[in-house]
Amino acid sequence: MIQCKTSKEIGGMGHSVKRKEDDRFVHGKGTYVDDIQLKGMLFMDIARSPYAYAKIKNINKDLAMAVDGVLAVITGKDLEQYNLHWMPTLMSDTQMVLPTDTVMHQGQEVAAIIATSREAARDGREALVPGIEYEVMKPIVDPFKALDDDAPLLRPDKEGQKDNQAWHWEVGQKEETEKIFAEADVVVKEQMHIPRIHVASIETCGIVADYDKVQNHLTTHLTTQAPHAIRTVIALVAGHVGLTEEKIRVIAHDIGGGFGGKVPVFPGYVIAIAATFLIGKPVKWIEDRSDNLTNSFARDYHITAEMAGTKDGKILASRMKVLADHGYTDGAANPSKFPTGMFSIGTGSYDYKHAFMEADAIYTNKPPGGVAYRCSFRVTEAVHAIERITDRFALEIGKDPAELRSENFIKKEDFPWQSPTGWEYDSGDYQAGLDLAMKTVEYDKLRVEQKAKWKEGKLMGIGLSTFTEIVGAGPSKDFDILGIKMFDSAEIRVHPTGKAIARFGTKSQGQGHETTYAQIIAEELGIPSKDIQIEEGDTDPAPYGLGTYASRSTPTAGAAAAIAARKLRDKAKKIAAYLLEVSEDDLEWEPGKWFVKGAPEKAKTIQELVFAAYTNHPQGMEGGFEATHYYDPPNLTFPSGAYICVVDIDPDTFEIKVRRFVAIDDAGHIINPMVAQGQVHGGLTQGIAPAMYEEIIYDEDGNALNGTLMDYLVPTAVESPNWETGHTVTPSPHHPIGAKGIGESPTVGAPPAIANAIIDALRPYGITHLDIPITPYKVFKALKEKGVLDKDITGFEA
């Protein structure tokens, strides 16, 4: 299926080139923030609130100052003197850096301790915590109670805020949709919770902030997926104390997992920057595991999903109503104009004309966040809702869920396709994906086996998810973060000897950019990918860009690389015409060289042409061989996938075993099949995580009950089934290399396939929905409630 235009030596697109970055990782030579050691460096730790909602009555700094090595204790009152106690979030909400009077969630930063060693800072924290006196108040934990009349107003600091609603959003055709629902033969409805989970990257957040008083220059070594955007944010927050943007350098070194959790600006970063600015020495802060797990989150959408259709299985309309629990501030990192991110992709892969969606965001006494965990801004939530309710609809009318999907798919020839919520899907061939998935898994045989298993009282289920993703944010007419348009950039410099360095505004956190970007340039320019050095993450040398998240790097920066390389190929053509003494029109390109049409022996290699650009270029031509491009995508890209999951549930212990998982992805043209497959494997594992294991649980007082990796189960190879992957290729028509982005599809597509499979296994017993994570205990409880466990699970006639 994948055809390569370049030789293996050139290693362009489609070659499974080994990852360049792996050499340093397998040799233990990666550089993470915590590896940075600077002369005279101080260490910071942060004392946090044990309560979810409380007034701070007193902070006795002396307790920490008495600890050997502690140099300073910084509180909200201290930052208030510099107007640094609040900061804007990326969603134009406001967040405390440190509180002056009220704490809003358990684990919130209350005071920072600066010391000469990490141990002393921790001792200072331990000493300080008992010296913080609180007046504990009753928190709002349940978002459904946040709008009650007797609920306390959580954000009186916000002007005009009269209740605990942050915002309301809606899209679609409200009246027409209501009419269809009122008249439809079949209407199905389920209440779903997509639980609060954590990206749980192995590396926590951290910073080394290094302010040089003499030069008035700040360098921050930072765990960030978006170094350039962060530089701008620091300048916006701290410009008034003299830190303007040209005086700020942000360096993101190797990152031990980002997944969206390292896009926001966290209070710890700002406090460390304030500390180095005031003290004039480098300050290191590395968040500990529990602090990391309990201070940000992804998801947490309560969704009422409905679908209307005909008895014979034609989908007519869908409706979704969301209650979004944002914690005490909207700390998401969506494009400004999209408070629910790309949730409006939730009409899925299906051809119907009417939909209505609305969302209400609610403040509660929980940590802020709503970050896009390996998902292009709330797409996981949307896909889960549409894929679950589609299955529910199939169940209601007694139609096979694969057949129902096939009958309702948007057809290959109907692209570009206008969705009822305003998107223009670029391309797709959903049936081809589903056909391949069904063939691979042997779907029909499985359904026969299932019927036999049910008769024996065995619990076996088959679940599908045929999703459409929406990635590559985004076109500048609609997409910005804090006003900055979401284009991205590439700058290529080819040295006289034909070797190159290319720099980008994005930042890999494991995606393999050092390999794949080089392959894109190799594809376009014919310089072997091994000869191209890729550099990202340092704002001083790299061109501006908005970073890596939302599967946007290939759709934006990857496109920029291709176009910049094409500019250079054009320049090479001019030089070739000059050297070969022919007209440009007489030249033909083959990866790695320009040659005269009909006379392939008259050729100049790209290396010769580059050398000439420095040594023997035509008069009047600019010397050197460099190009930069800032790519503004004309549209988003719409990857898709067809996933099928087969589960067996133990009728005694209710242990859920994923027997098979087939994932067919369509991400357009694939740059490196091996890297793409690695992305899919990781993403699928992060897909079983919320489906079966992960959820941050709070009690009624707002205590996080599973704030360690002992209690919060992150699946590893032990829990992972054997992933069977494959792909179909439907190129994006508007992307220069036809690529769509792959990083997030598996995380988005896997949870509903697993949930649908488990619920399919329980279908004989009247179970129509279970919220994720679906644990053995949840299955046991559901069967118990249906009275099934009073008798044995045996003999269901399908």
Next chain:
Amino acid sequence: MEATITKNFSIDEPIEKVWAGISNPLEISGCVPGAEITEQVDENNYKGKVGLKFGPVKAKYDGQITIEQMDHDAHTMTLVGKGLDSKGKGSAEMTMNGAVVAEGDGANVDFKMVVNIQGTLAQFGARLINDVSAHLMDQFVDNFKKLLAGEEFNNNLKAGSVMGAAVKGLFSKKSD
């Protein structure tokens, strides 16, 4: 996080002797594993400490106990205790209702405690509190019986045993 702990036990001692022991905070506190009264503030108010250790997690609450109600005729009492973890990890509140009734020559004691733990300790407490408190209660009853019988006992808390009880509790649940 709120938990309700109940304990009912019979004791071969006359009701008046049992009540006298139970209604005296200075004596009774000596039977509570890990607890001590440090100061009597006035007739109804005492200051004290309770230490708990769940494996690697330690909590030491400094707090106050108030006798809200004490009926020497009906043999009923209500105590309210409030404490702050000395490491700043949160607070705990406890309301205890106790009643003693005659049972033949002996007495029957009935306790109901509602405990509310706030703060980071709730993380561990949620799953352990019932098993651990059942174990502590057993130890308390043993101590109390020894107190009335004039036998020697100590109220040291054995961390291993508490953790062991919790682990045993977890495993016994699985086989339910």
